[in-house]
Amino acid sequence: MVDDEPDITHLVRRVLENNEFVVDSYTDPTLALSNFKPGLYDLLLLDIKMPKMNGFDLYQKMKEIESNVKICFLTASELFYEEYRRLDAYPRLDKAHFIQKPFRTEHLIRQLNEILYS
Amino acid sequence: MFRGSAEDSVRELLFEQQKQQQIENTKSLSKHVESDLDRVVMRLELLAREPTLQNGELTSHDTSTLLKQAESDINSQITPIDTLGLLNSSNILVNISPDEYRKYIGLDRSQTEYVQEVNKNWQPYISSGFVGALGRYIIAIGVPITNLETGRHAGIITTAPFTTQFFERYGNILNINTQFIVALDKDAKYLTAAPPQLVGKDFFAEEVQKLTNGNPDVYRLYENAVRFGEPGSAVFDTGVGEHFATAYPVVYGRQGQIMTVILSNPTAAIYSDIENALFVQKLQTIIILTAATSATSALIFFILRRNAALERKVEERTSELRTANEQLRNHDKMQKEFINVAAHELRTPIVPILGFSELLYSNAKGQQRQVQEEEQKEMLEIILRNANRLHQLTEDILDVTRIESHSLQIRKERFNLNDVILNVIEDYKKQIVNRNNGNVKLIYEPANSGNTATLVEADRRRLTQVISNLLNNAIKFTEEGTVTVTTSMIKGKDVGRDRREGERAAEEVVIAIKDTGTGIDPELMPRLFTKFATKSYQGTGLGLFIAKSIVEAHGGKMWAENNNKGSDSDRKHKGATFYFTLPVVSMTELRMGEEKEVRVVNDQRQ
Numbered sequence: 001m002v003d004d005e006p007d008i009t010h011l012v013r014r015v016l017e018n019n020e021f022v023v024d025s026y027t028d029p030t031l032a033l034s035n036f037k038p039g040l041y042d043l044l045l046l047d048i049k050m051p052k053m054n055g056f057d058l059y060q061k062m063k064e065i066e067s068n069v070k071i072c073f074l075t076a077s078e079l080f081y082e083e084y085r086r087l088d089a090y091p092r093l094d095k096a097h098f099i100q101k102p103f104r105t106e107h108l109i110r111q112l113n114e115i116l117y118s
Numbered sequence: 119m120f121r122g123s124a125e126d127s128v129r130e131l132l133f134e135q136q137k138q139q140q141i142e143n144t145k146s147l148s149k150h151v152e153s154d155l156d157r158v159v160m161r162l163e164l165l166a167r168e169p170t171l172q173n174g175e176l177t178s179h180d181t182s183t184l185l186k187q188a189e190s191d192i193n194s195q196i197t198p199i200d201t202l203g204l205l206n207s208s209n210i211l212v213n214i215s216p217d218e219y220r221k222y223i224g225l226d227r228s229q230t231e232y233v234q235e236v237n238k239n240w241q242p243y244i245s246s247g248f249v250g251a252l253g254r255y256i257i258a259i260g261v262p263i264t265n266l267e268t269g270r271h272a273g274i275i276t277t278a279p280f281t282t283q284f285f286e287r288y289g290n291i292l293n294i295n296t297q298f299i300v301a302l303d304k305d306a307k308y309l310t311a312a313p314p315q316l317v318g319k320d321f322f323a324e325e326v327q328k329l330t331n332g333n334p335d336v337y338r339l340y341e342n343a344v345r346f347g348e349p350g351s352a353v354f355d356t357g358v359g360e361h362f363a364t365a366y367p368v369v370y371g372r373q374g375q376i377m378t379v380i381l382s383n384p385t386a387a388i389y390s391d392i393e394n395a396l397f398v399q400k401l402q403t404i405i406i407l408t409a410a411t412s413a414t415s416a417l418i419f420f421i422l423r424r425n426a427a428l429e430r431k432v433e434e435r436t437s438e439l440r441t442a443n444e445q446l447r448n449h450d451k452m453q454k455e456f457i458n459v460a461a462h463e464l465r466t467p468i469v470p471i472l473g474f475s476e477l478l479y480s481n482a483k484g485q486q487r488q489v490q491e492e493e494q495k496e497m498l499e500i501i502l503r504n505a506n507r508l509h510q511l512t513e514d515i516l517d518v519t520r521i522e523s524h525s526l527q528i529r530k531e532r533f534n535l536n537d538v539i540l541n542v543i544e545d546y547k548k549q550i551v552n553r554n555n556g557n558v559k560l561i562y563e564p565a566n567s568g569n570t571a572t573l574v575e576a577d578r579r580r581l582t583q584v585i586s587n588l589l590n591n592a593i594k595f596t597e598e599g600t601v602t603v604t605t606s607m608i609k610g611k612d613v614g615r616d617r618r619e620g621e622r623a624a625e626e627v628v629i630a631i632k633d634t635g636t637g638i639d640p641e642l643m644p645r646l647f648t649k650f651a652t653k654s655y656q657g658t659g660l661g662l663f664i665a666k667s668i669v670e671a672h673g674g675k676m677w678a679e680n681n682n683k684g685s686d687s688d689r690k691h692k693g694a695t696f697y698f699t700l701p702v703v704s705m706t707e708l709r710m711g712e713e714k715e716v717r718v719v720n721d722q723r724q
Contacts, residue, residue: 007470007500015473049462076465077458102468105476 001025002032002058003047003074008101012045015105016112029053038066043116048075072115076101131415132392139422141351141364143292144381146429147299148366150288151379153436155259155370157196159242160443161188162261162275172265174272176204176212185215189277197279197287200250205274209233212273222251227276236260236274244370246303247281247318255281255317257309266451267458281309282317285379292429295387300380301368306344309377330356339365343378353385360385459650460515463658467504467511474501507658514660518649521667528671532703533578534571535627536564539603542585546593557598560589565605565627572605572627573703580668581700585629587661588696592633596693599634606630607702625702626674632695637680646678665698674699 001016001023003009009025016023024041026032029052044062048055055073062069075098099111165171165188170181181204189202204213209228214220227233232245242261250256256278263272281301289296301309306321319326321340330336335354342348343365351364362385368377474497481489489497520526539562547560565572574581585603592601606628638646645651647666650659666676676699681692 005466005469007504008466010500011470011473011477014477018477076462076469101465102472105473 001045002029002050002055003027004029004050004052005047008047008074012108015108019109021112029058033058033061036062036065038069041069043070043072043112045072045074045112048073049077070115071097072112073098074101075099128396128415129392132396132418133388135415135419135422136388136391137351137362137364139426140362140381140383141349142426142429143294144364144366144379145349146426146433147288147292147294147381148368148379149429149433149436150292151285151301151368151377152370153433154196154284155244155368156440158192158199158259158277158279159244159261161192161196162259162277163242164188166261166263166275167266171204171263171272171275172267174207174265174270176206176273182213182215185213189215192277198283199277199279200252200254200256202275202277205233205276207271207273209237209274219251230258232258232260233274233276236262239372240264240271241372244373244376246305246376247307247309249318250278250280255309257281257284257303266454282314285310294381295383298381298383300363300382302340302344302378302380304344304376306340336363339363340378340380343367343380347375362388456518456649459659463511463650464508464515467508470500470504471508474498511658511660514658514664517664518660521664526667526671528577528580528668530575530577532573532575535574535581535605535629535700536572538578538582539564539585539605539629542582542589543603545586546589550593558593558596559600560593561600561602563602563604565607572607574627574700575703576672576700577668581672584665584668584698585631587665588631588698591661592631592635592693592696595637596633596635599693601634602630602632604630604632608699626699627702628697628699630695630697632681633693634681635693637682637692638678638694640680643678647676669698669700673701 001009001012002025003012004027006027009027013023013025024035026035029050033053044059046055046058050058055075059071059073071093096111097115099108165184168181168184170178170184175181185202185204189199192199192202201219202215203211203219203222205227206212209226209230211223211225211227214222228237232243235243235245240262242259245258245260247255247257258276258278261275263275264270265272285299285301286296288294288299297312300311302321303309308316308319308321311317316326316329321327321344327337333354333356335352336356339350339352339354342350347367347369349364349366351362353360353362355361361382363380363382365378365380367375368379370376477489478494478497481494517526543560543562550558550560589601589603608626608628642651647662649663651662669676676697678694678696680694
C-alpha cells in the first residue's frame, strides 16, 4: 500500500491485517518503487494524489516490473470519474478498481477481495 | 452660385474627408473581422467546455446534439460555415454536423496543415484560405478541447467559414459597398474580391499583376500591408478608372497578422457623392457663400466624424468584453482548482477518523479481535488529531469563502497591540515546552521597550489569528535558535481608511516575526500567500492567505523575506522574517472602550 498520509497507511494496515492480509506500507512512492519486485505482492493499493509521484505513474512503473500485478486505486479527489477515464490506456481496468475516500472498512475489504479473486 | 475656386477648395476638402472616412472604415472593418473570428473561436471554446466533450465522449448522441446547436448558432449569429467537425486525439474525424457529411467520418486529418498547427501549440488556430470539400473557398478554424481538470488533450473542434459570405456581411454593418471589399490571407491569396474569379489567386502571381497593369502604387500598397502589416492608402488608376484604396491588417492572437482587408473605391463614386452634397447646396439662394459652404461641409464632416466615433465605441466594447470574458474564465478555473484541492484536503482526515472509530467500535462490541489498551490510546489520539485538523480546515475554508465573497466581518475595537502579542507569545511559550523544539527561544522586542502603548483599531480575535499563524509557522520551521517578534513605528504613506476628524495623519506599526529556521524556498516565494501554497503535514495551506487578507482588510500590508541577503547556502541557518503593518491610532486620542462593527470589502483578487 502506498499513501502519503501516514495515518491512512496505519489505518489500512490495521484493517487489512485484521482480515488476514499481509501488508507492506509506504508513504514514499519512490521508496516503494525501489523495493518493488515481481511476485512479492498479490495486490497493489495506491493513493492517486501524492506530491512526489502520482498513483497512475507509480502503477505504470510497477507494471513495467510485473505486468500482471493487480491494482486498486484510492482517491479523495473530486475527479473520481475523470481519473477513471484516464484508464483508456488500461483496458482491463474499470470503476471496480477505484475506492473513494472516505470508505467503510467492510467495503474496502470486499472490494479488494473481489479484485483478488475475480 | 458656388463657382470658381471656392467651390474647388470645398471639393478638395470634402474629398479629403471622404478619404479619411474610408481609412477609418477600413480600420473598423479589420476590427470587426477580428471580433467576428474571435466570436467563432469563443463559441467553439464554449462547446469544448461541455461536459461530454470534456470527458472525451466525442461520438455520443448528446455531443452530436451540441454540435448541431453550435453549428446553428454560428450560422445564424456570426457567419455561414460549411461544417462543424470533431477530431479525436489522433486527429481522426469522429463526428460532424450537418448529417449529410457523416460519410467523411473516419478521415485522418493529421496531415492537414491547420490541424498540425493546432497540435503544435495546443491553441486555437485560423488558417489561410483554401478550397473546401464543397468546392467553395474557406478558411479553417481549429479549437483544441482540453480537459480543464486533468489537462488531457481530448480532441479538436473544426469549422470553416465561407470567405466571400463572411465579408459580404459587412456591407450592411459598415455601409460599405461590398464589391469594394478585398481581403487577402497571410499568403496574399484573395479571400474575397471583385471580380470573384480572383478568389484563391495569389496577388503577387503574374496573371494577377497583369490585371493591375503592374501599377507600382497598388503593388506598394498591397505589399506593405500584406508583407509588413502597414496600414496605407493610395490613389491610382490601373486602367479601369481611378481608385482610392485603403489597406489595414487583421490580427489574431498569437498568430499575428492573418489577413489584410482593403477597401477599393472608384474615385468616381467618391466624386459623385461629393457632387450630390454640393448639389444640395446649390439649391440654397439666400445664404452667404462661405458661411453656407463651411456650414454644409462642417455638417458632412460632423456626420462622418460621428460615424467614426460610433465605430470606435463598438470596437472598445468588443475588446472590453473579450478581456472580461478572459478574466472570468481564469477566475472560474481558479475556483474549480480550489474546490478540487479543498475536497481532497477535507476528505483525507476523515479516513482515519471513520476508520479507527469503526475499529474501536467493533472492538467495544466484542466483534473484532481485541485491540490492546496501548493501541486503543494510540487510535484515539489519531482520531483526535485528525478531528482537530478537520476542524481547523473547516474554519479556514469558511474564512476563505468569506474573504472571496467579500463578507469577511471585521469588528474593530481599540486596544494596545502589545497586550495581544504578549498573550499569543505566552501561549506559545507553554506549547514549545511540549513540542520537539524545546530549544527555540521566543523573544519580544516592542517599540519603545513597551513603555508606551501602541494603540490600534482592529479586530482583536482576527489579529490574534494573524499573529498566531505567523508565530506558529516561525516555530514550526525552526528546529533551534530564536524567534523574535518586534514592533516599530513608521510614518504611513497613505492616510488610514478609518481616519476620523481631528486625528493626525496615520502612523503605522510594523510587526516583524523573525526566525532562524529553514527559510523560504525561493521557488515558493511568489505563491507564498496564495491558497494551498504549501501542503505541510500539520498545516492547512490556507493560513497565510487568510492572514494577509485580514491584514489588508485593516488597511495594512503583509510580506516576507529571507534573512540571508546573499547566498543560498546561508538561507538554511538564517531563516526568514514575516512583516505586516497596521494603522496606528494617534496617542493623543485615547478614547477607550469603543466598538465599531465594520463590514469590509476585500479587494484582494487571486
